[in-house]
Amino acid sequence: MSLDKTWYTEEWAGQGSAISLKIKDKVHDEQSPYQRIEIYETETFGTLMTLDGLVMVTDRDNFMYHEMMSHPALFTHPDPKRVLVIGGGDCGTLHEVLKHPSVELAEQVELDERVTRVAEKFFPELCESNNDSRARLHFADGIKWVADAKPGSYDVIIVDSTDPVGPAAGLFSETFYKNCLKALRPNGVVVGQSESPLFHADLIRSVQKSFKAAGFRDVATLFFPQCTYPSGWWSATMACKQGSVAQFRAQDSAAKGFATRYYNHEIHAAALARPEFLR
């Protein structure tokens, strides 16, 4: 079959493959100073946001990504109080972070304010913690923000970025990771999205190597499903200044006292298991 214009299609660059979502309507289309932001209503995935034609968020499956970008790192840190989210303009990661009662400050540094303003309108459930008194939304360059941060500013840094091309490329560099190390307090943990294990295994290995080279003590990758991202399988790579990233507050996680849809303490441990081809 051929797919007509009632479908939104993302061709997975260089992978000879594509995902398509059946569209009811395009409800928003703007060119921000940084990128093209489009919002569609889909038939079965709810609302869809794309940036420069690439899927960022759908109502139906964003929970896996947002939960796995936040809870493993926060349950790895012994007592996360100050959290920085780089990127993450749809605010879904921030929303998960603020479920942790230990968190006193959650700063989000997104380059493109329009992404957040559009998300507030079309993804209100992801943005419902934006007015939490612990939340601070900044619209600025995350690379510069971390470089300029006072040493020991944060317990956890979450790099919720787009693909490693264009402005986000610097978020996958050893220099950036060194600045993260400096910006973290002694027990600090950093996690960054690291693309598809099936399509980008080399990138995952390179991110792991760069975290180590930057001086992090231990590094591990989390693996999880994400239907609407390339290959349907995604990863986040986590590193810590001290101790081991395989250790986490499993008892606290098991008694977390807040709702999730994908994450739990068993999933946390399971996500750390390395497929044979990545060992």
Added chain:
Amino acid sequence: MSLDKTWYTEEWAGQGSAISLKIKDKVHDEQSPYQRIEIYETETFGTLMTLDGLVMVTDRDNFMYHEMMSHPALFTHPDPKRVLVIGGGDCGTLHEVLKHPSVELAEQVELDERVTRVAEKFFPELCESNNDSRARLHFADGIKWVADAKPGSYDVIIVDSTDPVGPAAGLFSETFYKNCLKALRPNGVVVGQSESPLFHADLIRSVQKSFKAAGFRDVATLFFPQCTYPSGWWSATMACKQGSVAQFRAQDSAAKGFATRYYNHEIHAAALARPEFLR
């Protein structure tokens, strides 16, 4: 973008979504007595087989499915000697089963001989164990085969079926599972593919319930990525006559002595972790 005829597209039925693979050539097309069998050469997924227009196997990603359909069940059984594969006409599961030195007999019962003959031609690496002296290929109705089997014939039964519609629907029924129970020896283990956790959570719950109702002692679902199947996330549900399906020969698995690309003992344990929405 719209996708033209240089793409093979599978619309995921009822899910308003689709996957597409860029095609270089269609190299085979036949109508067997049971279904339409097509083979394509893709740009980046190697050879692709479809049955009635649905993706069955690609060179690039079949390893995850075939390994997870076989090794967890075989490492759950204490000493698997006699194994039955229902369906599995591409022979990839059989190939994995025969990697276990304890296996003395591996019988495959596929309805459509043409699937196997076409696989032998286009997926030779999946079929390279077909001439193993322990392998027996039968072309017959798997439902009837299990119903007619002498009680206590098998240690492990693997239901490597297509979707639960048409001839495969009976492979998801309590009656079939009861016949599996009877056909298994006391330590017997059965595993069947159980569709996408994101798209078919109700089916997974129903399969779990039916295994229990059929008299199996313990049931658990394995979760794993599978890029070219609906949602990119797949499952297999496993049940045992005795003991617990969470127990497996982890030490034997860790020292398995044969090559895999996805499966290992950590992945085995990890695959049993239940996402929060399925607890």
